[in-house]
Amino acid sequence: MKWSVIFEPQNLALYGNGILTTLGLLFSSLGIGAVLALIFALALTGPWAPLRWIVGAYTYVVRGTPLLIQVYMIYYGLGQLEWIQERWNDIWPWTYFKEPFFCALFAFSLNTAGYTAEMLAGAIRETNAGEIEAAQAFGMSRFQVMLRVVLPSALRRTLPAYSNEVVMMLQSTSLASAVPSMLDVTAAASRVYSDYYLPFEAYIAAAFIYLVASFCLIAVFRLAERRFLAYLAPRKH
Amino acid sequence: MNGYYFTILHGAVLTVGVSLLALLVSIVLGLLGAAAKLSGNRLLVAVATAYTTIIRGIPDLVLMLLVFYGGTIGLNHLLAALGSNGNVDINPFFAGVLTIGFIYGAYMTESFRGAILSIPKGQMEAAWAFGMSRVQTFVRITAPQMVRYALPSFTNNWLVLIKATALVSLIGLKEMTYVAKQASAATRSPFAFFLFTAALFLVYTTVSLYALRKLNARFSLGAKRATL
Numbered sequence: 001m002k003w004s005v006i007f008e009p010q011n012l013a014l015y016g017n018g019i020l021t022t023l024g025l026l027f028s029s030l031g032i033g034a035v036l037a038l039i040f041a042l043a044l045t046g047p048w049a050p051l052r053w054i055v056g057a058y059t060y061v062v063r064g065t066p067l068l069i070q071v072y073m074i075y076y077g078l079g080q081l082e083w084i085q086e087r088w089n090d091i092w093p094w095t096y097f098k099e100p101f102f103c104a105l106f107a108f109s110l111n112t113a114g115y116t117a118e119m120l121a122g123a124i125r126e127t128n129a130g131e132i133e134a135a136q137a138f139g140m141s142r143f144q145v146m147l148r149v150v151l152p153s154a155l156r157r158t159l160p161a162y163s164n165e166v167v168m169m170l171q172s173t174s175l176a177s178a179v180p181s182m183l184d185v186t187a188a189a190s191r192v193y194s195d196y197y198l199p200f201e202a203y204i205a206a207a208f209i210y211l212v213a214s215f216c217l218i219a220v221f222r223l224a225e226r227r228f229l230a231y232l233a234p235r236k237h
Numbered sequence: 238m239n240g241y242y243f244t245i246l247h248g249a250v251l252t253v254g255v256s257l258l259a260l261l262v263s264i265v266l267g268l269l270g271a272a273a274k275l276s277g278n279r280l281l282v283a284v285a286t287a288y289t290t291i292i293r294g295i296p297d298l299v300l301m302l303l304v305f306y307g308g309t310i311g312l313n314h315l316l317a318a319l320g321s322n323g324n325v326d327i328n329p330f331f332a333g334v335l336t337i338g339f340i341y342g343a344y345m346t347e348s349f350r351g352a353i354l355s356i357p358k359g360q361m362e363a364a365w366a367f368g369m370s371r372v373q374t375f376v377r378i379t380a381p382q383m384v385r386y387a388l389p390s391f392t393n394n395w396l397v398l399i400k401a402t403a404l405v406s407l408i409g410l411k412e413m414t415y416v417a418k419q420a421s422a423a424t425r426s427p428f429a430f431f432l433f434t435a436a437l438f439l440v441y442t443t444v445s446l447y448a449l450r451k452l453n454a455r456f457s458l459g460a461k462r463a464t465l
Contacts, residue, residue, distance in 0.1 A: 060439075061435075061439060063396075064396075064438065064439045064442040064443065065400070065435040065438045065439055065442075066400040066401070066402075066403035066404075066414070066435075066438060067400070067403075068403040068404060068406070068407075068414060069403060069414060069417075069431055069434055069435050069438065070435075072414075072417075072418060072421075072427070072431050073427075073428065073431040073432070073435065076418075076421055076427040076431070077421075077427045077428040077431050077432075078428075081428065167293075167294075170296075171295070171296035171297065172296070173296075174296035174297075174298040174299055175298060175404075177298070178407060186296065186298060186299055186302070189299070189302070190302065193302075193306060197310075199302070199303065199306035199307040199309075199310055200303070200307045200310070200311070203299055203302050203303035203306070203307060204303065206299050207295040207299050207300070207303065210294060210295050210296055210299065211291065211294040211295055214293075214294040214295075215294065
């Protein structure tokens with residue numbers, strides 16, 4: 001075991017860059033995914049049946065296929081459609097498809113949106129009927145009931161499941177290393193492995209980084225749950 | 238062009254093989270882990286807790302690369318230390334099966350532990366009162382009832398496990414994701430092949446979901462359900 005190799009400055013810098021890429025990917029895909037998930041969840045619980053079916057089919061496909069294939073499909077698949085190739089040199093939104101970071105981000109956002117939408121839709125459906133009836137008795141419109149009563153409670157009740165999804169997503173970002181020229185923590189470890197032929201040191205260092213990151217995320221969610229779900233916690237006195 | 242689709246279908250057989258064998262490994266590890274966690278023996282509880290916490294905090298891919306590349310070097314060092322000049326390569330099939338089984342064993346441990354805890358304690362006590370041994374109690378009383386409680390989270394774990402088998406393509410096993418990637422590189426029409434592979438995965442998960450729902454209905458027959 002030659003752990004000193006990991007602590008050489010250039011390799012520490014490699015892992016440092018990897019951590020930045022991984023966290024950047026994680027938080028931006030979670031952000032975009034959360035916005036999409038909210039829209040999808042509203043569509044899933046909404047009154048308009050065709051929209052429910054379309055979004056339902058979307059979440060079914062996203063949750064039923066491996067993320068790796070979704071990444072491949074966007075990185076290799078979309079990037080090689082002629083229609084996009086004609087546009088990606090100068091027409092605005094398509095220029096992004098040339099960048100591996102964007103392709104990975106796009107795939108991860110769509111993926112987490114699918115999973116989160118179903119959780120959120122479940123929480124919305126399970127809102128206590130009495131709360132909704134009370135709001136309706138006050139004369140609130142559908143939109144007002146959603147905004148003032150259902151969503152604040154549904155978003156809180158999604159927290160425990162969402163914390164799992166965030167940790168899963170952290171681990172899923174390791175698939176970014178399957179896209180060439182993306183340097184996340186896993187890709188950094190692979191580079192150290194191939195440079196020095198030291199698989200144990202390289203990958204155990206990466207595993208340690210992921211483990212620490214997972215624990216930090218879990219701790220943050222514990223705090224958030226204590227704050228936002230205090231009213232559901234068992235009585236202490 | 239059509240030949241590639243057949244090769245992908247051929248790869249699908251490998252995918253099914255990897256996932257089923259990995260499932261077997263994970264069930265065995267899950268039962269052992271749950272038994273250790275519930276044993277009350279401090280050392281066993283500590284080992285099982287370390288297992289589930291560490292494994293669930295590390296990405297599948299990193300563990301797989303660690304086992305595959307690390308395992309190869311480790312084995313060769315071991316052989317060299319034993320005085321042999323042989324050079325072994327770890328088979329990606331077994332590396333995949335063992336790693337995925339090892340990872341999902343941690344998830345299964347938690348499912349099985351929860352399921353065993355859900356069984357009323359009186360059931361086991363009654364069995365002991367009849368003079369059954371621990372093994373007999375498990376086989377006759379705990380296991381049949383545990384299935385019903387474990388099935389929902391078992392179903393989730395199984396679906397995630399199926400999707401994790403796509404990662405084995407990254408250590409060079411020629412299962413369907415690997416073949417699809419090669420086909421798309423060779424023909425420059427990647428979309429069709431990835432879509433086909435995705436559809437095959439969707440069929441696999443859908444069939445599993447259907448079968449496990451049937452199984453769940455079968456095992457819930459005796460359970461009383463209250464309706465509001």
